[in-house]
Amino acid sequence: MPFAATHLAQPPSRETVDQWLGPTVLEFGTPWCGHCQRAQPLIEQALEDRDDVRHVKVEDGPGQRLGRSFGVKLWPTLVFLRDGRETARLVRPQTAQSIHEAVQGITATTG
Template sequence: MATKTLTIENHNETVADGTVLIDFWADWCGPCKQFAPVFEQSSENHADITYAKVDTEDQQQLAAMYGITSIPTLVVYRDGIPVFGQPGALPGQALESLIEQVQGLDMDEVREQWTKQQAERETAEA
């Protein structure tokens, strides 16, 4: 499966369901260019996962929304909940291990923790 271009316009619908891997990158970034074929190869191996790329130069608002300060940065969603985020280019084996871990998450537990964190965040902002 090929990667999808993620924009501010298609963001919410893209991350809403299933497992979604997002690669934040820029054309001038050497490590991004090294990670790109690893990300693309992984997308070929996992047709059940959505792979999306964000050009941080083109999608500055989206990059800012995520607080991206270093690229490449990989963000992973599962069922609409962000479950992983880390800057740096991962080697292929590390990416595959990460995918296995994300697929193995107990999503009932993750949803419970996410709801609790959201409530605490809202209380702190009030």
């Protein structure tokens, strides 16, 4: 599942997210957030050709339980998960390289 261009109409529950297998990038933000808009090309570049990574764009805001369960305070916040467990987090990423490195961390094979 490559780069997701739009936010989900209905976010998944925390219980569902915790059960996901494999690498996942949860992106918290809003369509109208300037910081989020500026980060989109960076996120897209870092996730290009990464069909092995689930990218889930979650619209966040007051009363949104999933964002609160992850302690999201600023947008965009990228939460990197491997098998439902957080391994890294980037808040307002400034480079595609920083995102790419975090993606490498959730996709690297252990041996």
